[in-house]
Amino acid sequence: MRVDMIDEMYPAVETPALIVDWSRVRANVSRMASLARQRNITLRPHIKTHKLVALAQLQVDEGAVGITVAKLGEAEVMADHGLTDILVAYPIVGGTKISRLLDLAQRVRISVAVDSIEAGAALSRAATERAIRLPTLVEIDTGLRRCGVLPGEPAVGLARALSELAGLNLVGILTHEGHAYTAGVPGGLRTATLNAAEAMAATAEQFESAGLPVEIVSMGSSGTAFAGMGQPHVTEFRPGTYVYNDRTQVALGAAHNDDCAATVLVTVVGRTSAAEVLIDAGSKLLTSDRMIVAHPPPTYGEVVGHPDWQVVRQSEEHGILDGPGINELAIGDRLSIIPNHICPVVNLVDRVVVVDGAECNAMWVDARGKSQ
Amino acid sequence: MRVDMIDEMYPAVETPALIVDWSRVRANVSRMASLARQRNITLRPHIKTHKLVALAQLQVDEGAVGITVAKLGEAEVMADHGLTDILVAYPIVGGTKISRLLDLAQRVRISVAVDSIEAGAALSRAATERAIRLPTLVEIDTGLRRCGVLPGEPAVGLARALSELAGLNLVGILTHEGHAYTAGVPGGLRTATLNAAEAMAATAEQFESAGLPVEIVSMGSSGTAFAGMGQPHVTEFRPGTYVYNDRTQVALGAAHNDDCAATVLVTVVGRTSAAEVLIDAGSKLLTSDRMIVAHPPPTYGEVVGHPDWQVVRQSEEHGILDGPGINELAIGDRLSIIPNHICPVVNLVDRVVVVDGAECNAMWVDARGKSQ
Numbered sequence: 001m002r003v004d005m006i007d008e009m010y011p012a013v014e015t016p017a018l019i020v021d022w023s024r025v026r027a028n029v030s031r032m033a034s035l036a037r038q039r040n041i042t043l044r045p046h047i048k049t050h051k052l053v054a055l056a057q058l059q060v061d062e063g064a065v066g067i068t069v070a071k072l073g074e075a076e077v078m079a080d081h082g083l084t085d086i087l088v089a090y091p092i093v094g095g096t097k098i099s100r101l102l103d104l105a106q107r108v109r110i111s112v113a114v115d116s117i118e119a120g121a122a123l124s125r126a127a128t129e130r131a132i133r134l135p136t137l138v139e140i141d142t143g144l145r146r147c148g149v150l151p152g153e154p155a156v157g158l159a160r161a162l163s164e165l166a167g168l169n170l171v172g173i174l175t176h177e178g179h180a181y182t183a184g185v186p187g188g189l190r191t192a193t194l195n196a197a198e199a200m201a202a203t204a205e206q207f208e209s210a211g212l213p214v215e216i217v218s219m220g221s222s223g224t225a226f227a228g229m230g231q232p233h234v235t236e237f238r239p240g241t242y243v244y245n246d247r248t249q250v251a252l253g254a255a256h257n258d259d260c261a262a263t264v265l266v267t268v269v270g271r272t273s274a275a276e277v278l279i280d281a282g283s284k285l286l287t288s289d290r291m292i293v294a295h296p297p298p299t300y301g302e303v304v305g306h307p308d309w310q311v312v313r314q315s316e317e318h319g320i321l322d323g324p325g326i327n328e329l330a331i332g333d334r335l336s337i338i339p340n341h342i343c344p345v346v347n348l349v350d351r352v353v354v355v356d357g358a359e360c361n362a363m364w365v366d367a368r369g370k371s372q
Numbered sequence: 373m374r375v376d377m378i379d380e381m382y383p384a385v386e387t388p389a390l391i392v393d394w395s396r397v398r399a400n401v402s403r404m405a406s407l408a409r410q411r412n413i414t415l416r417p418h419i420k421t422h423k424l425v426a427l428a429q430l431q432v433d434e435g436a437v438g439i440t441v442a443k444l445g446e447a448e449v450m451a452d453h454g455l456t457d458i459l460v461a462y463p464i465v466g467g468t469k470i471s472r473l474l475d476l477a478q479r480v481r482i483s484v485a486v487d488s489i490e491a492g493a494a495l496s497r498a499a500t501e502r503a504i505r506l507p508t509l510v511e512i513d514t515g516l517r518r519c520g521v522l523p524g525e526p527a528v529g530l531a532r533a534l535s536e537l538a539g540l541n542l543v544g545i546l547t548h549e550g551h552a553y554t555a556g557v558p559g560g561l562r563t564a565t566l567n568a569a570e571a572m573a574a575t576a577e578q579f580e581s582a583g584l585p586v587e588i589v590s591m592g593s594s595g596t597a598f599a600g601m602g603q604p605h606v607t608e609f610r611p612g613t614y615v616y617n618d619r620t621q622v623a624l625g626a627a628h629n630d631d632c633a634a635t636v637l638v639t640v641v642g643r644t645s646a647a648e649v650l651i652d653a654g655s656k657l658l659t660s661d662r663m664i665v666a667h668p669p670p671t672y673g674e675v676v677g678h679p680d681w682q683v684v685r686q687s688e689e690h691g692i693l694d695g696p697g698i699n700e701l702a703i704g705d706r707l708s709i710i711p712n713h714i715c716p717v718v719n720l721v722d723r724v725v726v727v728d729g730a731e732c733n734a735m736w737v738d739a740r741g742k743s744q
Contacts, residue, residue, distance in 0.1 A: 371388055
């Protein structure tokens with residue numbers, strides 16, 4: 001969204017605000033859906049990026065088989081508003097969490113990732129008590145060193161143990177190959193993605209040899225979608241950020257600046273004593289996230305239309321812009337900023353300002369703050 | 373708050389949660405109030421750290437003359453709930469913002485920081501129209517290179533120009549010496565603080581010589597309070613973080629670990645393939661802020677009682693803990709984490725869990741998300 005358009009059409013929009021250009025969102029959603037269809041792969045987008053029911057519904061309307069969430073609170077909000085097929089891609093641990101998961105499973109189709117026998121055994125006991133058979137995916141660590149057991153024998157071992165537990169219905173394997181983001185572009189990203197896909201394929205074959213069910217082989221992120229979708233054995237992808245995009249996705253080659261659908265509208269509120277420009281958004285809106293790339297630049301965002309005007313420093317409510325010709329800006333000017341990483345930015349606002357042609361409406365971020 | 377106490381007394385508290393130990397809050401508030409009394413200085417705490425009406429009221433009950441806010445939304449919430457003397461320490465720019473500021477000024481005592489003639493002139497015009505004389509402080513940049521004009525002649529020049537504008541009632545000068553945090557401890561912090569105080573004192577004297585009013589000379593932050601309070605000419609201090617404290621304040625020598633009143637309760641949800649420990653809070657709760665010190669360590673928090681167990685990596689909803697003996701931890705264990713920087717953490721939660729002796733209650737974060 002160009003600021004001059006916002007200023008002309010919606011001068012009452014106060015800053016700082018997260019502006020969502022809905023026509024770009026539609027284009028982004030449609031593009032990923034087309035790619036998935038071409039590559040003959042199921043799409044199960046991660047809604048942690050937007051946390052909006054309307055956008056999750058748009059993704060499903062465009063062909064997604066269901067959605068992915070990280071937190072039960074997100075799943076509950078989405079289920080309350082009509083989403084019926086939800087993967088909780090997060091280790092569910094503790095009595096209350098298990099109980100909430102099973103409550104959900106009695107209302108909508110819930111599947112869950114498991115990466116430890118402890119978590120699996122506790123889920124099994126509780127599901128059995130309620131006569132539920134919970135679709136379960138073994139999470140594989142293909143290099144991120146976060147959740148998951150290693151591919152191959154460790155994955156087969158866990159799957160075998162889980163398959164013997166009542167209450168769990170083993171349906172496949174999943175991974176998040178986020179480590180590919182920092183492997184360097186374009187070669188490193190592609191290689192890391194293909195290596196992850198290969199590890200998943202090899203593990204799937206071992207599952208088959210061992211007689212373990214593996215209907216679903218799920219990978220995914222936005223940055224790895226182009227390289228990863230359509231690799232042998234991979235059935236499902238779970239990209240998230242592509243609905244909005246950000247500086248990271250642009251740097252990864254997964255989007256252009258014009259595909260960035262969510263930007264932070266700010267006002268120039270002053271100048272520093274070093275003749276830099278002060279804007280009314282800092283880490284409490286842009287976050288302190290660096291770009292998720294191999295060598296992240298030390299800046300926190302860039303100005304739409306002026307990629308060399310960047311947020312070079314920030315404090316909680318102040319951003320400091322610098323770059324060639326920055327003194328063209330006057331106090332009171334409004335600008336749009338593309339953040340480094342849009343997902344945690346969305347997590348900071350109660351509502352987004354959705355611009356769609358001549359319409360401009362606030363939309364509540366349904367699952368904001370659902371960290372539990 | 374010790375986790376074993378939380379687990380014993382409040383096992384139903386779900387994770388991740390921001391736990392506030394109210395007895396520590398009372399002690400922190402009381403300690404800063406005592407220091408201010410001893411040093412004969414006015415306290416006007418910045419409420420951006422906690423955003424809670426109850427805590428702002430406690431600060432005032434303990435002797436604070438009023439409060440400081442960064443954003444008008446914060447001021448509005450505080451005014452709605454009985455706070456009557458509010459400094460908006462932020463450049464107010466744009467018609468809507470000015471109008472909201474003046475609406476507030478017709479309800480409670482509002483003062484405002486100004487650091488440009490552009491912002492001052494616009495405020496003057498609007499205040500004059502409403503027959504308001506707005507208490508105004510000239511903001512000085514004593515080294516942070518954020519808001520403010522330089523001390524000495526630039527400050528005097530702006531003050532003289534502002535003093536000729538109707539609608540503004542010049543009452544003094546203010547600075548935020550946040551640059552002292554990264555100057556090194558203990559010597560650099562102290563030197564930078566004293567230099568800032570000296571620049572403010574010299575500027576105040578120049579104001580007096582020029583016949584400009586300078587009743588208030590306001591500085592402040594928590595980390596610089598001990599060195600800065602009581603320096604010549606300084607009349608007011610505006611610390612914020614001291615109510616909760618965090619790893620940064622401990623590193624600055626401004627607090628001990630036992631003074632950290634707000635900690636993130638988490639659950640161990642798994643292990644990584646590198647035998648590290650996975651917890652259920654990441655950057656969407658701990659934030660990506662590094663400690664605000666000279667050479668910030670590359671970690672995002674430390675475990676209460678185990679300072680060498682630190683969050684070594686994180687993604688949005690996952691934290692990865694490592695440190696000697698980390699394998700003592702089992703899936704399902706609960707821990708408390710001291711964040712690097714508590715203020716943006718508070719900004720991420722809708723409610724805090726306040727523990728006070730045998731009582732444990734959720735408290736809504738009144739001014740959460742008030743970024744406008």
